[in-house]
Amino acid sequence: MSGTANPRAAAARVIFQVTEERRYLDAALDEVTGATAQVDRPLVQELAYGTLRWYQQLDGIAHLFLARPLKARDRDVHALILVGLYQLRHLRVPAHAAVDQTVEATAALGKSWAKGLVNACLRASLREANRVAAAVSASDEMRFSHPAWLIARLRADYPRDWQRILEAGNARPPMALRVNLGRLSREDYLALLERQGALAHAHAASDAALVLDKPLPVDRLPGFSEGLVSVQDVAAQIAAALLDAQNGERVLDACAAPGGKAAHILERAPEVELLALDIDPGRLARTRAGLDRLGLAARLLAADASKPTEWWDGRLFDRALVDAPCSATGVIRRHPDIKVRRRPDDLPKLTETQAGILEAVWPCLRPGGKLLYVTCSVLGEENEQQMRGFLRRHADAMPEPAGCAGARIGRQILPGEDEMDGFYYACLLKR
Template structure:
């Protein structure tokens, strides 16, 4: 009788605790309260959709190495292998699988025919619009997906990939090797270019800035546990330091593509606007595209939705050929 009474009491308390957790926002949305508040403030009409998307399973999206074959050709190879897939809408070299599979099942993966990369991340190389003969800097380059994509799309360019973490840089080297691509890969702190830069300017710079990663929570749910409210301020300072340090490396008339996998405006349009306000030779040109939504001079992609992309932000910063008078 006593054991049953204890069990009944435990069961009642457990039900009450579960009901209380479900009634609380962190329990209902499976996000910490500070992050719920941040997303709701930033996106009052979309916050519920963003949090829901963060809790859903992300699709497996591929990037075809167009140096080896066209997207249509690779779609045929997938069909022959019995893998159901469709072309992505916004990336011209992307393929989305109906259901994920092991990379070893992908035809030609080890020979560099294809890579795994979200469609939103694939837009970076398209936006960078590298021309033959240009020097390109990919700063904060690891693990190298965007580095490789730039090289796949571009002929006769010199690309320098820099990252502060030697361990992650190895992944850049491994990726390039598998894909049969070549770039100069260097360990270095983006805030201290004097340690790794040879003094020759770049016509294109990709800054995939360190950020909260609040747009890719569906791929990395541990972000919800690991990220702290105070991290945002630290990241904002770091983003500003890197922008200021690498801007002098950009040639007059050149373009820097600022990218994050964040949905927080502080790291995105506000960060860009603050930089433009302090940099007289920097010009922000509105980014026209059929994806995402206008957000400052850039465009914001929210996670999930019809396109099923990760949350990303892009803005194009141009260096004036002549300083304003």
């Protein structure tokens, strides 16, 4: 399916690609909006992100009013109905305009026959508001707009906080910046922003972090192309300080792309000898572009971190960062497509990959060296359980700070906590 100039039809196509073909939201948006007028792109983005953010809720509402599910080849019409419902429930647009424009978009999808169906479904949702409200409050999946399997896991892992985590997953995330402290101070960058009328505040969790009051396109960030600043969530900025790599040390970044943490490590210590691996050459190209923009140097290698024969020359590393592939359940507020793309049977594969990378990297670390394990997940099996398993298998590994028996290992940041994304951090020292 190609792009379209109609913004509602374009959003429906993006949602079709994400839900039916498991494509990444950003990749689908880039492709589909190729045919959309520049001025309409922010609207397509708002509709696609918003509809996916509320997907489980909107999907449940659509099913109340559809006599039977649409055929596989007409799932774009189903996606369009969800785009219509999103506008009616979550945007401040007059209802009649939202209905009319969504109905009109059927023609741009080449599905004019569906006009009556889309119209009837959207109008019924307005007319039968009480029925909709009752259905939403009766189902956690609809109320919190997350898949049932994920709600069940969060309830099990966080008996007290699960609702707060789900609500944070539906919030609009703030835009956070990392000031390149090698070039200017955080206060000086704050002044540059203010001169441009943008307000921001410093964040205590990282000495380089600023959080903007309102998001800005990167090309409006002062000095972005000259490398004065990068866009990075505050929780992600904690990694470099925990790893604490020093100039002259050999450091491995085993899963480096797109390179945010690698860049931060080098901003703090430009003389670090950094080897940055990633299995995905396309993402590694983005890492190169990011380091070039910041004027930083590292050796980048497309390789599988779990197979050291592909990348290790036998010289031990002083420090290693394993920012592992994970469920990304801590960053759903930034990537709402995770709620529909991620499946429960992904978890065993992910935990196996994480363990495989940890096993492969550990022997490459010198005695006295430090490994920092990071995920942007909130699921125990990828985080503390993964670390406990590793510690059971490796008598020469010691968590830092060392706790008493039964103490928690690592630090779990929950999404929305102090404005941050959900991240897990654990430091392991090699005896």
